[in-house]
Amino acid sequence: MTVNNPKIEAPVLHLIxxxxxxxxxxxxxxxxxxxxxxxxxxxxxxxxxxxxxxxPEGGENSGIGITLADAVAKRLGKGxxxxxxxxxxxxxxxxxxxxxxxxxxxxxxxxxxxxNPIVEDGTLEEDQNRRDFTINAMAICLNKHSYGELLDPFDxxxxxxxxxxxxxxxxDITFSDDPLRMMRAIRFATQLGFNLDGETFDAIxxxxxxxxxxTKERIAEELNKIMLSRRPSxxxxxxxxxxxxxLIFPELAALKGVEVKEGRGHKDVxxxxxxxxxxxxxxxxxxxxxxxxxxxxIGKPRSKAWDPQAGWTFRNHNYIGAKMVPKIFxxxxxxxxEKMEYVRKMVDLHMRPINLxxxxxxxxxxxxxxxxxxxxxxDLMLLCDADITSRNEQKxxxxxRNYQLVRQKMVELEERDRIRNFQxxxxxxxxMAMFHLEPCSLVGxxxxxxxxxxxxxxxxxxxxxAIQYINELWQKKQK
Ligand code: ATP
Ligand code: MG
Numbered sequence: 001m002t003v004n005n006p007k008i009e010a011p012v013l014h015l016i017x018x019x020x021x022x023x024x025x026x027x028x029x030x031x032x033x034x035x036x037x038x039x040x041x042x043x044x045x046x047x048x049x050x051x052x053x054x055x056p057e058g059g060e061n062s063g064i065g066i067t068l069a070d071a072v073a074k075r076l077g078k079g080x081x082x083x084x085x086x087x088x089x090x091x092x093x094x095x096x097x098x099x100x101x102x103x104x105x106x107x108x109x110x111x112x113x114x115x116n117p118i119v120e121d122g123t124l125e126e127d128q129n130r131r132d133f134t135i136n137a138m139a140i141c142l143n144k145h146s147y148g149e150l151l152d153p154f155d156x157x158x159x160x161x162x163x164x165x166x167x168x169x170x171x172d173i174t175f176s177d178d179p180l181r182m183m184r185a186i187r188f189a190t191q192l193g194f195n196l197d198g199e200t201f202d203a204i205x206x207x208x209x210x211x212x213x214x215t216k217e218r219i220a221e222e223l224n225k226i227m228l229s230r231r232p233s234x235x236x237x238x239x240x241x242x243x244x245x246x247l248i249f250p251e252l253a254a255l256k257g258v259e260v261k262e263g264r265g266h267k268d269v270x271x272x273x274x275x276x277x278x279x280x281x282x283x284x285x286x287x288x289x290x291x292x293x294x295x296x297x298i299g300k301p302r303s304k305a306w307d308p309q310a311g312w313t314f315r316n317h318n319y320i321g322a323k324m325v326p327k328i329f330x331x332x333x334x335x336x337x338e339k340m341e342y343v344r345k346m347v348d349l350h351m352r353p354i355n356l357x358x359x360x361x362x363x364x365x366x367x368x369x370x371x372x373x374x375x376x377x378x379d380l381m382l383l384c385d386a387d388i389t390s391r392n393e394q395k396x397x398x399x400x401r402n403y404q405l406v407r408q409k410m411v412e413l414e415e416r417d418r419i420r421n422f423q424x425x426x427x428x429x430x431x432m433a434m435f436h437l438e439p440c441s442l443v444g445x446x447x448x449x450x451x452x453x454x455x456x457x458x459x460x461x462x463x464x465x466a467i468q469y470i471n472e473l474w475q476k477k478q479k
Pocket of ligand 1: 030130132137
């Protein structure tokens with residue numbers, strides 16, 4: 001079959017084919033770019049696999065990827081940047097926002113203890129055999145004699161139409177060889193809205209323990225891609241159903257299930273969490289608000305208690321959860337920087353707005369939340385809105401309306417007091433100068449007292465008022 005799609009007519013692809021013809025090489029664009037071409041997804045990463053037409057006995061492809069890349073970079077001229085990775089026999093050409101990756105066709109064999117294969121030169125067919133999924137194994141010829149011809153030995157096109165993720169060869173071997181493919185299978189299913197083929201699914205369940213040889217960093221990369229999908233819940237549900245979830249993220253698996261006592265149950269926190277996650281994902285939110293949604297109730301299993309009057313309680317689950325965040329981030333190899341701090345803060349504060357809906361709420365409580373959330377207050381309110389997952393529509397509407405009122409209160413206070421990025425109007429150095437103090441705990445005490453007085457509305461957020469207030473405090477202390 002010849003591919004009929006304007007993208008395949010891109011001048012740069014013709015140019016690659018022409019250079020290959022000139023050098024007496026065969027070349028094919030392969031993998032993700034071909035898949036995305038048929039799915040009409042944008043893709044700027046182009047993988048090109050290169051084959052010597054009649055390799056000598058024992059085959060000699062290594063280096064020919066680099067040879068072609070070099071020729072292509074020269075033809076493209078000034079705007080092109082060539083990077084050669086000799087040890088891997090690969091080369092990359094960057095040109096106008098595109099990344100062209102060149103490699104000789106290869107065959108792979110695996111050892112049990114590593115996902116890094118022994119690589120040998122191979123034919124195009126052998127190169128396609130080593131690919132992870134049928135939809136990722138399609139190749140399109142770039143040589144003039146069959147430009148645009150699709151080579152699709154495993155009916156990847158059919159699987160694209162059926163929306164199926166399936167391994168080209170025996171899935172037990174594919175996953176055991178490189179267990180990262182189990183994560184990739186679930187990630188592609190989530191990103192593309194596809195299903196796992198039955199055999200492929202079963203093989204993941206059978207080989208799940210093999211995930212242990214994969215580095216945490218690689219797993220995190222796949223998890224982040226799942227998180228950035230349109231409906232991230234699908235990925236987490238597949239991780240759960242295949243049995244991978246407790247192996248890679250036991251705290252999340254612990255949210256599953258409902259306990260019933262004296263006829264009273266509680267929500268299944270796992271499915272509630274996934275609904276919250278999908279809710280924030282719908283709003284086009286960034287990666288870290290999505291992580292905050294996933295982790296917002298992570299402390300619930302540890303705080304769960306039975307109270308004969310109140311039923312199931314989860315007291316302080318936000319606080320317990322916030323304390324778990326740095327440990328979870330460290331173990332999953334997520335960044336331990338301000339992103340983690342943001343997620344920790346979101347988890348910590350996610351129960352606060354609900355306490356602000358009463359009419360009797362003081363300005364001071366609202367001010368304190370504004371102060372603690374700072375510029376992340378809008379994200380916090382998005383999370384709280386997403387956290388409303390009741391099936392009772394009237395309840396849902398009432399809760400949303402309540403949060404609307406809380407937002408209103410915040411806007412009014414913010415206009416009046418500018419608390420969001422609040423910096424105390426008098427700093428420690430000034431306090432020391434005022435009373436000729438050396439650095440000591442009293443300075444901190446005075447500073448904290450000013451902050452509290454402003455947040456509690458005792459004094460306005462102004463410098464003169466703050467200085468007067470400190471003077472009064474000081475005098476009291478001297479008595
Ligand atoms: P994306 O770039 O969106 O993650 P992709 O399919 O391009 O998707 P890459 O990781 O860029 O994925 O890999 C390019 C191609 O290399 C894949 O399409 C697949 O054919 C092959 N591939 C990548 N990783 C593996 C693997 N672990 N096992 C087998 N084949 C793989
Ligand atoms: Mg890619």
